[in-house]
Amino acid sequence: WLETVEQVANMLAMNPYPGYEGQYFSMPTRNVVPKPVQKPHPPLWVACSNRDTIHLAAKLGIGALTFAFIDPAEAEHWVNDYYETIKTECVPIGHSVNANIAMVSSFSVHPDAAEAEARGGDGFRFFQYALGHHYAAGMHKPGRTNIWKAWEHVRDTWPPQGGEGGIGTPDELGEHLRIFSDCGVDQSVFIQQAGNNRHEHICESLEIFARDVMPEFKEFEAEREAKKQEELAPYIEEAFKRKAERNEMMAELSDDDIPTYGPYGFDVVASETQSESDFHHQGAEERAREQMERFEQMKKTANLAVELGATD
Incomplete structure (x- = not known):
């Protein structure tokens, strides 16, 4: 995947794409269109199912999409490692650096905490169970295995997996997000449409979140992001110098060299x-x-x- 991600980024950013002969991917010179609106290309992300991948994401200069950290201390450790790696070891795989950590979180908000749990708790735990089925413990026969029925058999004995801080009242959700924001987590991604969660409940949760929780974070987001980019700017410049020194940057073709x-x-x-x-x-x-x-x-x-x- 490293080979193809790098070449896709080159295709999006270069006119024309010079072509590539690799171990897993080959393509002749072509101008790949349409070019993206975001320049040089959209931010690159990688889903991180383990902490080693978070470290790799930083080395490649791409965003780390993580599953919910169990506690703030763990979050702070990996956020610090990610940004320290960006500063000291990053060699960007793309044409820009997307220095961001996003945390996947449970999500169900209601003025009544018990109602928030009733609406979203089971769906989030099913999401965790299904994830474990595909990543770790499940034996799957396509078209025959029914993960939901399997979940119904183990639901009452399923041990707590953590990560349910996003389920509760607006104040509880705000505190959950505030803790991880203070640890340096940049973004939160809410798991909503899991299990039998109902569409109208999801929409209501989003409305409550937008009205009662989000304004606190939105107020300071532009300032926070500008400060972060200013701090990282010299390190990102050094990262691209490392890439150039290693001759890992694909060179643009002159008009005479375009076949x-x-x-x-x-x-x-x-x-x-x-x-x-x-x-x-x-x-x-x-x-x-x-x-x-x-x-x-x-x-x-x-x-x-x-x-x-x-x-x-």
Whole structure:
């Protein structure tokens, strides 16, 4: 995945993409369009199912999408490690650095804490169970294994897994987010549509969150982000210097180095004339010769148009 992520970033940022011959991926020179609105490309993220991947994300200069930390002390440790690695070891895999840690969190908010739990608790625990099924302990037969039915059998004996701080009243949710914000977590991603959670309950939770919880964090977000970017700017500059020193930056092609490709149809006809079986059919050789002559004339016309500036 490292090889392809790097090349996709190059495709989005470079005009044209110079092409690549790798171990797992190869592609000739092409201009990949449309180019993204975000320049040089959208922020790169990696989902981190373990702490080693958080460290790797920092080394590559990409955002770490993490599952909820068990406690603030753990969060602070890994946030500090992530940003220290950004500052000292980062060699960006893309054309920009996305220095961010996002934490996946449970989410169900209601003025009545018991109602918040009733609406969202079971769905979040099912999400945890299903995640464990696919990542760790489950034996799965596609089209036959029913994870929800399996969950119903173990629901009452399923041990607490933590991470349920996002379920409760607006004050409780605010405190949950405030703790991790103070530890340096940049973003929170809410798990909402899990299990049998109802659409109207999810919408109501979002409305309560937007009205009663989010304003506190939104008020200072622009200032916080600007301060962080100012602090990281010299380290990101050094990160790209490391990449250049290691000759890991794909060079732009000069106009003279951009290869010119002939029309696809010409290549098809040329390959057909080399197929011995075609010559056993009456008139095949003559038809192929006529097609070749027509394509040669088309090429001459196209080349003349380019010389006269009639095409771009």
